[in-house]
Amino acid sequence: MPVVKVEDLTKRYGQIVGIDGVSFEVEKGEVVGLLGPNGAGKSTTMRILTCFMPATSGDAQVAGHDVFSQSLEVKKHVGYLPENVPLYPEMRVSEYLDYRGVLKGLRRPERRKRTAEALERTRTKEVAGRIVGQLSKGYRQRVGLADALLHDPDVLILDEPTVGLDPNQIRETRALIKELGESHTVILSTHILPEVEMVCSRVLIMNAGKLVPQEVIDRYLKRSGFRLVLTGDWPGIQKKLTAIEGVSRTQLLDKTPELTVSVETRQGTDLREKIFDAVVGGGGKVLEMRQAALSLEEAFTRITTADTAAADEEAA
Numbered sequence: 001m002p003v004v005k006v007e008d009l010t011k012r013y014g015q016i017v018g019i020d021g022v023s024f025e026v027e028k029g030e031v032v033g034l035l036g037p038n039g040a041g042k043s044t045t046m047r048i049l050t051c052f053m054p055a056t057s058g059d060a061q062v063a064g065h066d067v068f069s070q071s072l073e074v075k076k077h078v079g080y081l082p083e084n085v086p087l088y089p090e091m092r093v094s095e096y097l098d099y100r101g102v103l104k105g106l107r108r109p110e111r112r113k114r115t116a117e118a119l120e121r122t123r124t125k126e127v128a129g130r131i132v133g134q135l136s137k138g139y140r141q142r143v144g145l146a147d148a149l150l151h152d153p154d155v156l157i158l159d160e161p162t163v164g165l166d167p168n169q170i171r172e173t174r175a176l177i178k179e180l181g182e183s184h185t186v187i188l189s190t191h192i193l194p195e196v197e198m199v200c201s202r203v204l205i206m207n208a209g210k211l212v213p214q215e216v217i218d219r220y221l222k223r224s225g226f227r228l229v230l231t232g233d234w235p236g237i238q239k240k241l242t243a244i245e246g247v248s249r250t251q252l253l254d255k256t257p258e259l260t261v262s263v264e265t266r267q268g269t270d271l272r273e274k275i276f277d278a279v280v281g282g283g284g285k286v287l288e289m290r291q292a293a294l295s296l297e298e299a300f301t302r303i304t305t306a307d308t309a310a311a312d313e314e315a316a
Helices: 042-049 071-077 093-103 108-121 137-149 167-180 193-199 214-221 234-242 272-281 296-304 308-315
Strands: 004-013 016-026 031-035 057-062 078-081 155-159 185-189 202-207 224-231 247-254 259-265 285-291
Touching: 004 042, 016 042, 016 202, 031 042, 031 193, 042 057, 042 155, 042 185, 071 078, 078 137, 093 108, 093 137, 108 137, 108 167, 137 155, 137 167, 167 185, 167 193, 193 296, 202 214, 202 296, 214 296, 224 272, 234 247, 234 259, 234 272, 272 285
Parallel strands: 031 185, 031 202, 078 155, 155 185
Antiparallel strands: 004 016, 004 057, 224 259, 224 285, 247 259
């Protein structure tokens, strides 16, 4: 049984549709990236799953509990880190976590144990006695994550956990999330796509309030191709390349000083010799050719800059 199950979830704000018929499942132990441009509906979906916001229609369950009729039970199984962590800046870190443990119904002995474990896991033990408002942005994010871990939830829902952090803090937080994924189910929303490639086992992409079909995402991510460095006249070379059976897309990436070109091919086809001959036949010269799969960033851009039907047609 999936630990998170969403069926036909819809949220309307008057005439505006925030999310429209979203359905997906997350299995125990998965680290899933929830991606999408601004306004796609990611945060709305997360707030519904964490019982911070009701849906207009549809069903959602977390750890077997309904988010609408069993919200208190759901909150026992979910740890939530919102994009802007709501901390009490005047409290010390240990005092804040102890207070949050009281609100989560933890008794004193268990509260002390869980607080110590959360401080250890999030590497915030050294700032336990410091005032929250005096901490750096990175440490405040970690304190928020320690709060989310206090009651040892089955599911962690993290909304932009590395936003506003410096490169060193991003690396540390990334490593921490990967470590947490070994013992928790994680749903991670972020705009940093290399982060998703490093941490997540699967991605879900939302666009304009709808979830992009998984088969469309898979088709894009399974595309193969080549990066070439060439000399010559691009229009003539491109005409020869696009005439090759099995080539699905060509693109000029850079033209200074030589031409850098992307050639996408259908999966399972080795067209290196034909590509070489086409470049020469178009009056060009190949300086470099290397195999290159379509990156998550490229797939994401293609999917979210066209409607789902068009993306599906192109992927097919």
